[in-house]
Amino acid sequence: MGEKGIAYSLVRENPWDYRDEFLHMNPAARTPVMLDEARGLTLADSVAICEYLEETNEKTPLISGSAAYRAEIRRLVAWFDQQFYGDVTAPLLHERMKKRIVNRQPPDSSVLREAMRLANGHLDYIDYLIDHRAWMAGATMSLADMAAAAQISVADYLGGIDWSGHEQAKAWYSMFKSRPSFRPLLSERMEGVTPPPYYELVDF
Numbered sequence: 001m002g003e004k005g006i007a008y009s010l011v012r013e014n015p016w017d018y019r020d021e022f023l024h025m026n027p028a029a030r031t032p033v034m035l036d037e038a039r040g041l042t043l044a045d046s047v048a049i050c051e052y053l054e055e056t057n058e059k060t061p062l063i064s065g066s067a068a069y070r071a072e073i074r075r076l077v078a079w080f081d082q083q084f085y086g087d088v089t090a091p092l093l094h095e096r097m098k099k100r101i102v103n104r105q106p107p108d109s110s111v112l113r114e115a116m117r118l119a120n121g122h123l124d125y126i127d128y129l130i131d132h133r134a135w136m137a138g139a140t141m142s143l144a145d146m147a148a149a150a151q152i153s154v155a156d157y158l159g160g161i162d163w164s165g166h167e168q169a170k171a172w173y174s175m176f177k178s179r180p181s182f183r184p185l186l187s188e189r190m191e192g193v194t195p196p197p198y199y200e201l202v203d204f
Contacts, residue, residue, distance in 0.1 A: 002181030003060045003146075004053060010188070016102050046081060046150075050143055062143040073137045076144035084151045087118040092158040097193055116160050123161070126169040136172075149176045153185065157195040163204075170204075178202045 001008045013022055015029050026033045026044035034043045034052075043049045054063050063073050092115050095107035126148065129136055137144040152173060155161050163170045176182060186200045198204035 001053065002184070003062065003179075004057045005059055006053065006057060014101075014191075016098060046147075047077065050077075050146075054143070062141075062146065064140070064142070065138070069138055073142045073144045076137050077147040080144070080147040080151045084122050084148075084155075088115050088122060088155050088160060089151050091115040092155055092160045096158045097190060101192060112160070115155075116162060119155055119160050120162060120166075123163075123166040123169045126172065127166055130168040130172045145172075145176060149173065149182065153182075157190065157199055158193065159196055174202055174204065 013019075013031055013033070015022075015031055018029055022033070023029055025035065025042050028044065030044065032044075032046055032049060034049045035041075036043075043052055050062070054061070063070050065073075091111050095111050095115075099105045099107060126136075133139070135141045135145055136148055152161065177186065189195075
């Protein structure tokens with residue numbers, strides 16, 4: 001929405017609270033949910049929301065180019081939203097946030113180590129992509145870059161990313177962190193969890 005110049009405000013929601021009001025908006029009890037009160041519209045799921053915004057706002061196309069290029073963008077969006085999330089983001093969130101806040105339990109160090117190991121493999125893949133392309137999917141910035149940056153920012157916040165040996169991925173992420181649309185998100189803070197000192201820094 002920031003890239004497309006659409007005004008928005010963020011509302012924090014803990015999916016594990018299972019609030020009736022939120023379940024009415026999305027029975028799956030998952031974020032994100034977009035509420036457009038002026039249009040009486042409620043959309044759930046990041047892909048559905050992004051595709052809707054892409055189809056209804058022509059500014060800064062994020063799924064563009066040939067059919068093959070658009071397919072590659074969607075493939076990478078799915079990769080980061082599903083594979084990266086399942087391997088890295090979800091276990092980090094569960095161990096370092098949900099267990100602490102909801103269950104009042106310490107994190108399982110073996111789960112954290114495995115998530116960080118898998119994160120290293122994903123960074124290897126990003127290194128490979130950026131070695132061969134200007135952006136994640138090809139010559140232009142796309143929704144694939146946004147999906148990747150969104151997952152990486154959460155994992156990085158939770159201390160699950162070791163950037164050593166991943167100069168290509170680090171340079172790409174540094175460039176993405178400098179974008180005006182992304183800067184405000186880096187100032188957001190999770191309840192009871194402090195990010196690494198370098199988290200907001202463009203040059204880190």
